[in-house]
Amino acid sequence: MNIIFALIDCNSFYASCERIFRPDLKNKPVVILSNNDGCVVALTKEAKELGVRRGSPYFKIEKSILDKLSVFSSNYSLYGDISHRVMNILSEFSPEMEIYSIDEAFLELAGMDIDRTEYAKTIRAKVMKDTGIPVSVGIAGTKTLAKLANNIAKKYPKCEGVLDLTTVKDIDACLEKVPVEDVWGIGRLNTIKLTRKNIKTAKDLKNMPDGWIKTNMGGVTGLRTVLELRGQPCIDMDSVAEPKKSIVSSRSFGERVADLNGLKEAVTGYISNAAAKLRQQNSLASALSVFIYTDRFKDDEPQYNGSMTYKLPYPTSSSLELTEYGLNLLERIYKKGFRYKKAGVLLDGIVPAGSVQYNLFTPDRFDPAVDNVLDSINKKWGDNTLFIASAGIKKKWSMRREFVSPHYTTDWNELLKIKI
Ligand SMILES: [Mg+2]
Known part of the structure; x- marks a missing residue:
């Protein structure tokens, strides 16, 4: 069966939450600070353009830049509440929703009789109207590609916040636009390795031979990412090993x-x-x-x-x-x-x-x-x-998994038995 994922991701989530109550800050540079106002934990693209980076210590930001910034201490209860409102709206759009982080969720769209791009636009409009939070939507046959589509939808104003890769003929042209460090699960260490090998874009990575990926990028984990770039779904979200903000x-x-x-x-x-x-x-x-x-x-x-x-x-x-x-x-x-x-x-x-x-x-x-x-x-x-x-011990509520094969290698009670 075909699978189609939509990844909905809120744009500059913490800053967008602050902007709900401060509409005057639209298109203005905003930064959010960590506990005790130590470092920048989130920022808008306008703040990025001023040279501020995530992780910069607050006290090190130059006065001339600081004068242009609107600065907020983090307000986790607000972000948690707004996140819940956004997720609640998203849950109306598909019976299958996986909340992936405070500001991202995957919706399963296969089998729905819809024009997906139009559907995504409706999702965006509804979230904006009911919460004031701008979101982008990436659609594709694998989660890694949906993430990537989302990344492009955010960056290119032409997309108007939505990109459905399943309707794109030349996917390679899209992959070429995405730097390899932006591919889901690649991380900083891999990026250094890849750049050394002159692998700069998602397209370069997709075309590397399986053997090389396995030896150089953490075995099966790296290979899964690459297979997903080629359109073969194989990621269970728990297995993506990237340090997370939430x-x-x-x-x-x-x-x-x-x-x-x-x-x-x-x-x-x-x-x-x-x-x-x-x-x-x-x-x-x-x-x-x-x-x-x-x-x-x-x-x-x-x-x-x-x-x-x-x-x-x-x-x-x-x-x-x-x-x-x-x-x-x-x-x-x-x-x-x-x-x-x-x-x-x-x-x-x-x-x-x-x-x-x-x-x-x-x-x-x-x-x-x-x-x-x-x-x-x-x-x-x-x-x-x-x-x-x-x-609990019995876990009556546990996930429905009637057809799961035995845990041959991870459960003593399900070891393979051989009769001789
Ligand atoms: Mg986001």
Whole structure:
């Protein structure tokens, strides 16, 4: 079966959130600062044109430039709330939505009888009208190509924010326009390697031989990216190893969940998953959101969606600590009498682990040894060998996977048995 993904990505998301309430800042340079106003974490293209870069320390920005900038401290509760509103609108446009980060989601569009470019324009207009956030839409047969289409849609005003690659005859001409470092999952280290080899654009990368990619770009992971550029879908989003500015962990349930306990189990699991990713990239989160959705394609059922963001007292990556806050948020947004289809968590305000200073008044934190044990056991024996008890044991809500093949290589109970 054909798959077609639309990637919807908000333009300069944090800055756009600030602009909702400050329309006078439209087309003006805006920057957002990290915790304690340390560094630039987000900026508009106008600010980029002045020479400001993501990651620049605030105090190092020259006075002459500073005078032209509108500067905001990060407001994670606002961004979390606006994100939820945007995602809620997007969920109207396809029964299959994967929220990928605070400001990006994939919609599955295959099998829908629509003019996709027109549909994408409707999505843009609806999000703009209801939230004031500008978005771009990239459409293609693989997620990597959808990302790339989005990148082009953003850069070239001619596209008016939408590019459907499935209607483009000469895809190579598009790939040629995209620098290799902008390809999803390539990252900085790979870029250095690739540039040395004179591989500069997505097109150059696509044409490299499989063997070379495997040896030089992290084996199968690199190869998947290249296959996707060639139009062969093979990426499960969890497997894209790029350091993220926000981390989302969310799934649709196999069966609808109505009771709070079922949701608690799911949310605990998602938090553990997101926190482990956070620790893997050696960073901490400054804010945590939890969200729950009913199935809006079930017209005959009552609909509700809830979300709440908590700005953490200090950045952390502790599974136990995040679980405690997360379950608290869930209790506050949960409403009885609805059948939920999806839940998820979002970690935002992600900063490098070494960059945070705690002070005398920082309350006692959970012992990082607990997380070290969690990570090392799960690394050795497989995901979720050791887990937090509130994640539940039976997991009735778990993803529907009736046709999955046995986990021959990752589960002791499913090892291949041979009779001799
Ligand atoms: Mg964005």
